[in-house]
Amino acid sequence: MKAKIIRYGAYGDGIHMSYLPHLLKDVGYEQVDVECNHKVYQLLCENPYIDNIKAIEPQEVFRNRERMIFKHWDIISEGYDKVVNLYRTIEYEWLAMEDMNEYFMSTTYRRKKYGDINYYDITAIEAGYPELVGRYRGEVYYTPKEHEIVEKFISGLPGFKVMINLSGTGPHKRFAQVE
Numbered sequence: 546m547k548a549k550i551i552r553y554g555a556y557g558d559g560i561h562m563s564y565l566p567h568l569l570k571d572v573g574y575e576q577v578d579v580e581c582n583h584k585v586y587q588l589l590c591e592n593p594y595i596d597n598i599k600a601i602e603p604q605e606v607f608r609n610r611e612r613m614i615f616k617h618w619d620i621i622s623e624g625y626d627k628v629v630n631l632y633r634t635i636e637y638e639w640l641a642m643e644d645m646n647e648y649f650m651s652t653t654y655r656r657k658k659y660g661d662i663n664y665y666d667i668t669a670i671e672a673g674y675p676e677l678v679g680r681y682r683g684e685v686y687y688t689p690k691e692h693e694i695v696e697k698f699i700s701g702l703p704g705f706k707v708m709i710n711l712s713g714t715g716p717h718k719r720f721a722q723v724e
Contacts, residue, residue, distance in 0.1 A: 559585035561664040564681035566594035591686035
């Protein structure tokens with residue numbers, strides 16, 4: 546059995562779905578292929594559960610022809626037993642985006658509307674595996690060179706180290722407890 550994952554997004558979007566190739570292999574897919582954009586590719590290119598990975602930038606490839614992306618998906622989905630297309634699944638379905646009225650509503654309103662489910666679990670649900678919610682988390686694999694760079698960076702620092710990303714790509718994605 547063969548599976549295809551489609552995900553274009555920012556780094557966080559890639560991390561939230563990074564375990565999906567592993568999940569698909571665990572449930573019996575012998576081949577898992579991925580089409581993603583460059584940011585997601587950077588996170589997934591070393592993933593041992595991915596057999597083939599291709600990066601495209603859909604806004605460049607399909608500029609002024611947005612409907613063509615649907616035909617593209619039909620074509621690249623041929624021959625697969627399962628296709629998991631995560632395009633705009635978190636965005637717009639589970640998160641208010643800047644071009645939505647809900648984005649400007651109160652935090653209380655947004656939490657009530659969108660719930661309190663995390664994005665890892667949303668990915669399992671959107672992929673068709675609600676029974677596996679909570680079993681997987683992000684899986685990012687690094688090259689030996691990347692490990693070497695980080696080891697060199699932290700080796701000169703004394704004590705216990707914690708690396709934290711203080712913000713994301715939007716103003717609502719911040720580490721509020723940083724103070």
